[in-house]
Amino acid sequence: MQGKRLVIDANILIRAVFGQRVRQRIAAASEQVAFYVAEANFEEARRYLAQLAPRRGIPESIWKASLDTVMSAIQLVGQEELALVETEARARIGRRDERDWPALAAALLMNCPIWTEDQDFFGTGVPTWTTATVDIYLDTP
Template sequence: MRLVVDASTLVAEVLRVRGRKLLTHPALDLAVAADAWSEAEHELRKRVALLIKRGHLEAAAAGELLDAAVASIANRAILAPRETYAGHLEEALRRVPRDPRDAPTVALALAMECGIWAGDFDYFGCGVPVWTTATLRAHLETGGDTSLR
């Protein structure tokens, strides 16, 4: 199943063991728009710093977590350069008027003719299929795959 992953979803899932399992599922063919990857990297570092500040993560483990997170993404998701989806950006901006930062993800989904994996409801109604983490997990488990539990 080919999907474009939203930056926020990528950050949320890659920081959890269960999420990394889903990101590396063999049935998934994932792509990330270059603009979304930039946003994800920035947010990932902010999220790890916040986990340390709140006492949920030891500073010594932060580097290891970041390395595991980036490796999970790099090994399983195609980083699509802007040229791949630039021709669809104008249309994508019309489809997600509330948040222009979501346009590269929609543009890449249009270019690849596939759905989007996101938890952001701004994508709903943009004209391409949108999968939440819960529905994606349920869909994969329905196929008999229990490795995600």
């Protein structure tokens, strides 16, 4: 049973595709934690993966398969759902990085923290966890 919830930012999704630690952590926690990603952040991650993967010598078929595997443990939050809290999310994120509002909106909608490496979420009233600290959240009852 999933008792905890956690929104994943685009940068974490990219790390999950390119690395093992994040991907393994999501897989290991997926029975106890409901993971979410805003549709816009998923699309952002896909765009960056398409740019970065060739530079790393990773074929498209490989990174797309890895992304599909990771997404099997993550629920996509659609734009229609996020529209319910878009105004509040945009107001909270302010001018830090207006493109970050979808992840913040998903966290507000799901009433949960964000797993990110992005400091723009600090001060928005939503807890954030980095990859270095997320185990504290994931491992606590």
